[in-house]
Amino acid sequence: MDIHKRRIYYIEIKFQTKYILLTIFLLLTYTFAFIIIIFSPYILTLYFNFYSLSEKAEAARTLLILHSTVWPGIGAVILLFGAVSIYITHKIAGPLYRLKKSLFMITEGNLDVKVKLRKGDDLKDLAEHVNILVDTFRTFVTTVTVDYDLLSDYISEIERDIKANVLTEESGRKIIKKVQDSRKNIETALEKFKIQR
Amino acid sequence: MQTVRGCSGLTITALATALVLLAVLITIAINIYTNYISKARVTVAHSVLDNAGKILLSYQMDKGSYPASIDFINCVDDQERMVFPSVFCSQMKEEFYSIESYSLIGTSYILTVRAKDNKHTLLTLTEGKITIEGR
Numbered sequence A: 001m002d003i004h005k006r007r008i009y010y011i012e013i014k015f016q017t018k019y020i021l022l023t024i025f026l027l028l029t030y031t032f033a034f035i036i037i038i039f040s041p042y043i044l045t046l047y048f049n050f051y052s053l054s055e056k057a058e059a060a061r062t063l064l065i066l067h068s069t070v071w072p073g074i075g076a077v078i079l080l081f082g083a084v085s086i087y088i089t090h091k092i093a094g095p096l097y098r099l100k101k102s103l104f105m106i107t108e109g110n111l112d113v114k115v116k117l118r119k120g121d122d123l124k125d126l127a128e129h130v131n132i133l134v135d136t137f138r139t140f141v142t143t144v145t146v147d148y149d150l151l152s153d154y155i156s157e158i159e160r161d162i163k164a165n166v167l168t169e170e171s172g173r174k175i176i177k178k179v180q181d182s183r184k185n186i187e188t189a190l191e192k193f194k195i196q197r
Numbered sequence B: 001m002q003t004v005r006g007c008s009g010l011t012i013t014a015l016a017t018a019l020v021l022l023a024v025l026i027t028i029a030i031n032i033y034t035n036y037i038s039k040a041r042v043t044v045a046h047s048v049l050d051n052a053g054k055i056l057l058s059y060q061m062d063k064g065s066y067p068a069s070i071d072f073i074n075c076v077d078d079q080e081r082m083v084f085p086s087v088f089c090s091q092m093k094e095e096f097y098s099i100e101s102y103s104l105i106g107t108s109y110i111l112t113v114r115a116k117d118n119k120h121t122l123l124t125l126t127e128g129k130i131t132i133e134g135r
Helices: A013-047 A053-107 A124-163 A169-191 B012-063 B086-095
Strands: B096-105 B108-115 B122-126 B129-132
Touching (some): A013 A053, A013 B012, A124 A169, B012 B122, B086 B096
C-alpha cells in the first residue's frame, strides 16, 4: 500500500459530511450563545424605557463598537474551526477507509493484508489490532494446512500398507500416534477461537 | 452467535434538520439584531442631538438669542462665533449621517439631522424637544 500524502480530502463522504455538519452545528450554537451573552445586556438597555437617554446612549455606543469588532473575530474563529474539523475528520476518515478496505480483503480470504497507516493518522491502535488478528488467522491457517498435509500423508501410508498387506499392529499404532499428534496441533490452534455450537 | 450491534449515532438527516432549525432561529435573531443596531444608531444620534440642544440653550443664555444660522463645517454662527465646541462639532459630524438644516423661526429654532441607521431616520430638535421620525 502506498503511504504517500493523501490528495483527496473527502474520502469517506458519509462519515465526513456527518462530522462536518456536526461541527457547523456546534460552531453556530456556540456562536449564537456567545452573541446572546455578549450583546443582550446592551440590547435590553435599549429595549426598556426606564433607562435614561445617557444610559441608553452609552449602551448603544458599546453595542456599535462590539458590532464592528466582534464579527470579524467570530468569522475568523468559525473559519479556523471549520478548517480544523475538516482536517481532523480527514485524519480519521483516511484510516477508516483503509481499514474498511483491508477488512473487505480479509473477508475475501486474503490473509496477506497488512494495514499501514500514514504518519500522524488516527486509529493506529485499531489498525494494529487488525494486523494482529490477520497474523493469528494466518498462523492458524498455516498450522491447519501443515497438519492437513501430514494427515493426507498418513492416510496414503495406511492405504499403501493395506494394499501391500504389510500393515502390522505396530506400524498401525505408529501411524495412529502421528495422527493424534496432528490432531493435538489442530486442537491447540482451535483453542484460541471460541464458537458456540 | 454473539452479535455486535453498530451504533450509528446521529444521522445526517437528524443533523441537517437541526441545522435547518438553527438557521431559522439565527435568521430571526439576525433580524432582531439588525433592528437593535439601527435603534442603537438612532439612540446615539438622539443623545448627540440632546447635547446639541443643551449647548444651544447655553448659547442662547449667553448671547441672548439662538444663532441665526450655523455653519456646520466649523460650527460657527453668522458672526463667526463658536456655537459648538470643536470636539462636539467633530462628534456631530461623526454620529450623524447628515445635518439637514438649521433655521431660526422667531425666538425658536429647528435643527434637523439624519441618523446613521439603514433608514437614515430624521430627528428634529426644537428648543430642547426632540421628535424622531416614525415614533
